[in-house]
Amino acid sequence: MVVVVESKQLAFRYLTYINMLSRLDRQGVSVISSHNLSAICKVGASQLRKDLMPIPGASGKQSVGYSVKSLLVSLQHMMHRDQNDEVILVGVGSFGAALIKYRGFEANGFKIIAAFDLHPTIIENSEVTVYGMDALESFLCGHEVKFAILAVPESAAKNVADQLVRLGINRLLNLTPALLNVPDPVKVSNVNLVYEMEYLRRQS
Amino acid sequence: MVVVVESKQLAFRYLTYINMLSRLDRQGVSVISSHNLSAICKVGASQLRKDLMPIPGASGKQSVGYSVKSLLVSLQHMMHRDQNDEVILVGVGSFGAALIKYRGFEANGFKIIAAFDLHPTIIENSEVTVYGMDALESFLCGHEVKFAILAVPESAAKNVADQLVRLGINRLLNLTPALLNVPDPVKVSNVNLVYEMEYLRRQS
DNA sequence: GAGTGTGAACGTCTTCACAGCT
DNA sequence: AGCTGTGAAGACGTTCACACTC
CATH class of the missing domain: 1.10.10.10 (Winged helix-like DNA-binding domain superfamily/Winged helix DNA-binding domain)
Structure with a gap:
């Protein structure tokens, strides 16, 4: 049940x-x-x-x-708290780098196992490797990952999201302001800090 | 109207x-x-x-x-998009630093005018100065700021939030998992990326 | 008495259906 | 015909009130 x-x-x-x-x-x-x-x-x-x-x-x-x-x-x-899930991160700008350093995901059963960016860099004090975007396909073919965090620039969001879905990702945390178009079984959560700030402006 | x-x-x-x-x-x-x-x-x-x-x-x-x-x-x-608001950032870990570098706030009428942390550092390529926490009170007495972004560790969240409210902040973007207790006119928006990820786990 | 479990009332948000305007 | 504006209906979520149990 x-x-x-x-x-x-x-x-x-x-x-x-x-x-x-x-x-x-x-x-x-x-x-x-x-x-x-x-x-x-x-x-x-x-x-x-x-x-x-x-x-x-x-x-x-x-x-x-x-x-x-x-x-x-x-x-x-x-709530599946007894579950562990592997996650990939796409887009390693300052935001993505902060997510890699953030301990809260792993503490709650989400392990970032790899990151991808157009311009790979090395993240200090971290076991997470940042690969080039061209490595995405072969990586996902070799790993059964369902979760991805999308932290790319807004202009790239749609294309990257489509690619991720095509490669088998079906849980997407979208940190960009773009509205993603995903097929049915795929679930997206949008987080938009600017919207949150603007919401705070009501009657101020 | x-x-x-x-x-x-x-x-x-x-x-x-x-x-x-x-x-x-x-x-x-x-x-x-x-x-x-x-x-x-x-x-x-x-x-x-x-x-x-x-x-x-x-x-x-x-x-x-x-x-x-x-x-x-x-x-x-x-939606007050024709409005500009000044914001302070409290807590300059990797997350806070990413927010300082993020251009999206300013592009939408929110200007981070100062940041505060127990251990001030200099953020490269940025005009935002990071002050010590002890400078918070005098700064807020001299500036009419209503918005604050809270990016401190969870354990410090409640105390810092109380302090901010006492000093006149009444719009709070809470990036910590802590549940804040604020008096009536103060508005809080909570963003919890772990919750978002966990929500994505339904029926996976 | 203290606290749970739950039906019923209430309120809010969403969808439907269509009248009315151009 | 095409599209807006809106009342009515429906779905959903929350609060109330109280019977029941320990």
Whole structure:
């Protein structure tokens, strides 16, 4: 029985629950009520309970609360936190280089195994090799990678994305402002920091 | 008559319309139908028309379409694209340094006027000065800045955010995984690349 | 009493369908 | 005929209220 979370907002709430629960677990808290956990996660208590309802194995005890550990395990399993995935990075400008140095991906089950750029450079203090773009095809033919992070200039985004999809990538984190056109099973997440800033301008 | 867009999804659609319209404008297209524009922006045609309905000055001609230029101007005005804002950056790790080098903010009306870090470094090819954290207070007392980008380590996020809010910042782009607690008029946008990656894992 | 589980109400966002204008 | 503007319907997400359990 597998639950698939399609809504992004809901998925992000689940991930927040996971992070807060694992912090509570490290702090030695073993039981927590929906009221308390929801306050920590900044959501409503009934929403938290509604969110947990469809999850297999995530049930609490009345007048007690939820077991931190078992709730954590159920959520982690549902969100595939027990999974490890290999990722390639395409585009190693200052942004891409920062992603290579960032430890947060690996800490959460995403390992950048290779990077590609028109102008390969060596990234200090890192095991990740930066290859030329011409090496992309042969690399992906030899490795079963599903995830790619797209950090190329906007003008190159569409072509590179098409190429990645053709070579078998079907999960794409798009850090460019370009709107990508991908065939059906491929999923894209767009992150646009300028949009985020502009959104903050409302009624300022 | 000022329209405030509270929904993030809607705001992002407006920003997409703006970007696509300005590209069409540069290409010399002067009129476009909701059907064609919606295809470019990857939304439904009736949704596009619904989105445009409440906007003062954004009306199309039946059997013709919308004037690219006037629609663009109306949207830009509503989304404050004709506005310039000064921004400070707090936390100059590899990520923060990449943001300083990134040209996209300035191109869209956000100018990073100063950066702060525990360990100030000099960023090459950049006019942005990196100050020590102790310079934050005096700097903000001398400048009327409302926007800050938070790119510090997670463990420092809460304290730094509190300090920024106390010093008058009320728009915060939070690039850390920490959940910030801010008083009422302050707005926060959270960007979490790990969450985005994890969201891509659904049914993979 | 304290806290979960859940149906029902409520609100918001999206899609449909079509009237009306050019 | 072609396209906009919009009410109505539908889908989705959130909040409320309370029965039930420990």
